[in-house]
Amino acid sequence: MTRLRLAMVGGGEGAFIGAVHRMAAALDGDWDLVAGAFSTDAGRNTRTGTQLGLAPARVYASFEAMIAGESALPADIRAQAVAVVTPNHLHAPMAIAALDAGFDVLCEKPMAMSVAESEAIAAAAKTSGRHFALAFTYSGYPMIEEARARVARGDLGAIRLVQVEYLQGWLSLPIDGDGNRQAEWRTDPARAGLGGCLGDIGTHAFHLAEHVCALRVEAVSADLTTHVPGRRLxxxxxxxxxxxxxxRGMLKASQVAAGEENALTLRVYGERGGLEWAQMEPNTLVMRWLDRP
Incomplete structure (x- = not known):
């Protein structure tokens, strides 16, 4: 099998999720990172490309230069897919431009800043015939697929109750005002969108609930709170x-649950039994039954 060629926008020196994508691509074993526009800061961009061992000519000064440069290369050399690991406000314009240029796209969540932007991405993917993938990675755990299969098979009977929570504690203090770059953009409405915690981790919890149960949420009643004074989201x-x-379901997402890391937990209950899965112990799926152990 020929290894796939990946380009990345965002994820430069000091960023978080770009490095995670690169590690995942390396673990997968099917990808080579061949190009990138990692930062609008020229020095940070160059240092990142050097650290990753990329050819200098394929470390681009901007996303637009990367799309143009890669498109000009022979088909057997240029990148085949673009990973978008930028702040949220850039997801839609970059994804659409990459799709229009003939690249498949792997995009961080949330998909976009609005429904209109999301629909524009979907239209670009349809028109271009390219793939658009969104990074709801927790659905890839084997025990999550086991849970989904058991629900689909009817083991639990008709689903009645769904409880999902994602708890973190890293924003318990006002680090977004103290120079923490990851916190600063995630709490800025202009770059993160209208949802802070909800857009960052609540979207994972919501997706997991729908994915395992294969049921769509029809209505939501939500209470969004900001506990840290001065925080904008x-x-x-x-x-x-x-x-x-x-x-019926309950969703809890918090980034001020002091001491928590990535405590994503799902519980589903049907007529005859229930299941429970926790991301911090991902290889265990607990099954509970009315009439047996």
Missing amino acids: DDDVSAMLRFEGGA
Whole structure:
């Protein structure tokens, strides 16, 4: 099998999620990172490319230069897909431009800043015939697929209750005002969008609930709270969910749960039993039954 060629926009020196994508691509073993526009800061961009061992000519000064430069290369050399690991406000314009230029796109979540932007991405993917993938990575765990299969098979009976939570504590203090770059943009409405905690980790919890149960949420009633004074976006969310078919759900997402790391937990209960999965112990799926151990 020929290894796939990946380009990346964002994820430069000091960033968080870009390095995670690169590690995941390396672990997967099917990808080579061949190009990038890692930062608008020229020095940071160059240092990142050098550290990653890229050819200097394929470390581009801007996203636009990268798309143009890679498009001009022979088909057997240029990047085949672009990973978009920038702040949220750039997801839609960059994804659409990459799709229009004939590249497949791997995009960080949330998908975009609005429904209109998301629909524009979908239209670009359809027109271009290229793939657009969104990084809801927790659905890739084997035990999550086991849970989904058991629900689909009807093992639990009709689904009644869904509880999902994602707790972190890294924003418990006002580090977004103290120079922390990761916190600073995530709490800026202009770059993160209208949802802070909700857009950053609540979206993972929401996706996992729908994915495992194969049910769509029809209605939401949510309480968004900001606990840290001066913070411009929510850092704590509680929501009631109403699923198609009558199931009811609760979603909790917080980034001020002091001491928590990535505590994503899902519980699903049907007529005959329930299941529980926790991301901090991802290889365990607990099954509970009315009439047996």
